[in-house]
Amino acid sequence: xxxxxxxxxxxxxxxxxxxxxxxxxxxxxxxxxxxxxxxxxxxxxxxxxxxxxxxxxxxxxxxxxxxxxxxxxxxxxxxxxxxxxxxxxxxxxxxxxxxxxxxxxxxxxxxxxxxxxxxxxxxxxxxxxxxxxxxxxxxxxxxxxxxxxxxxxxxxxxxxxxxxxxxxxxxxxxxxxxxxxxxxxxxxxxxxxxxxxxxxxxxxxxxxxxxxxxxxxxxxxxxxxxxxxxxxxxxxxxxxxxxxxxxxxxxxxxxxxxxxxx
DNA sequence: AAAAAACCCAACCGCGCAAAC
DNA sequence: CGTTTGCGCGGTTGGGTTTTT
Numbered sequence: 001x002x003x004x005x006x007x008x009x010x011x012x013x014x015x016x017x018x019x020x021x022x023x024x025x026x027x028x029x030x031x032x033x034x035x036x037x038x039x040x041x042x043x044x045x046x047x048x049x050x051x052x053x054x055x056x057x058x059x060x061x062x063x064x065x066x067x068x069x070x071x072x073x074x075x076x077x078x079x080x081x082x083x084x085x086x087x088x089x090x091x092x093x094x095x096x097x098x099x100x101x102x103x104x105x106x107x108x109x110x111x112x113x114x115x116x117x118x119x120x121x122x123x124x125x126x127x128x129x130x131x132x133x134x135x136x137x138x139x140x141x142x143x144x145x146x147x148x149x150x151x152x153x154x155x156x157x158x159x160x161x162x163x164x165x166x167x168x169x170x171x172x173x174x175x176x177x178x179x180x181x182x183x184x185x186x187x188x189x190x191x192x193x194x195x196x197x198x199x200x201x202x203x204x205x206x207x208x209x210x211x212x213x214x215x216x217x218x219x220x221x222x223x224x225x226x227x228x229x230x231x232x233x234x235x236x237x238x239x240x241x242x243x244x245x246x247x248x249x250x251x252x253x254x255x256x257x258x259x260x261x262x
Numbered sequence: 263a264a265a266a267a268a269c270c271c272a273a274c275c276g277c278g279c280a281a282a283c
Numbered sequence: 284c285g286t287t288t289g290c291g292c293g294g295t296t297g298g299g300t301t302t303t304t
Contacts, residue, residue: 015297016272039289055290056273091292102292107271 007039007050014050017057021047025054026062034058060101067099071108079105079113 013021028045035041039051047054060066071079075097082093090102090109097105 014274037289050274051289052275052291053273059291060272088293103272106293111270 007052011048012042012050012053013048014053017061021049022057022062025057029058029062056103060103065099066101071100071112075100076113076116079109083109083113 017025024045024047028041028047032044034055035044037051038055041047041051042049042054045054049057078096079093082089082096086092088106088109090106094100094102094105
């Protein structure tokens with residue numbers, strides 16, 4: 001036995017809203033508010049609509065603070081980063097984008113961003129497969145060029161160790177640079193959050209760490225003084241445009257590609 | 263120019279949760 | 284307490300629009 005329907009479907013109008021209906025709903029809410037009860041609102045407002053339909057129309061379209069129009073690159077970036085870590089929690093993602101609704105963000109992801117991400121990942125793997133940069137047992141002394149080919153930016157470390165899942169959970173310090181000039185060592189924990197790729201003739205480890213130096217980590221607050229790390233989720237919400245968040249995108253997508261859902 | 267395919271997005275649906283009873 | 288009710292969420296769909304063939 002299913003759930004009782006919220007209204008009598010045969011007595012309410014469905015489908016697209018007319019400008020007249022929009023005006024009735026807008027005027028009613030302007031004068032009376034939503035009254036805290038969407039189910040009874042259409043009757044009071046004089047609309048032959050289901051309460052849920054009224055709620056959706058108001059929240060997703062008529063609300064005065066809704067931002068209409070296309071998404072900016074900054075908004076895209078935030079959606080990428082949050083989606084990669086939170087998954088399809090559209091309302092949480094939308095809450096970080098003023099004026100955007102969960103429905104907007106969801107539609108934008110499904111129609112635009114998902115394809116963009118997949119295309120980017122494809123080009124990333126093409127580059128990885130064509131341009132091996134180093135071999136095992138040789139700590140990196142040159143900048144791996146993967147990052148240059150990949151605009152989301154992640155860090156890569158070449159280390160002498162085996163592959164997941166046997167990879168030891170140790171802490172290494174690896175030479176790392178984003179600019180081509182060595183700057184500072186990055187502290188890197190090697191764990192299941194790192195990805196090893198065996199391409200038969202060459203091997204490497206991609207370390208999807210924060211991409212920050214120790215000092216940067218301390219200053220962003222991602223680490224506190226006790227070096228307790230924020231959760232991934234916390235960090236990405238707090239720093240949605242950081243390289244930390246960007247690296248998490250790569251990590252999650254590539255993890256899925258190699259190991260399936262985790 | 264017409265048909266087909268792809269894209270896009272507003273709207274619907276049903277479920278889980280929590281507040282009210 | 285258990286039950287009912289309404290809200291909010293995420294998945295999905297219908298159909299209008301645009302692009303491609």
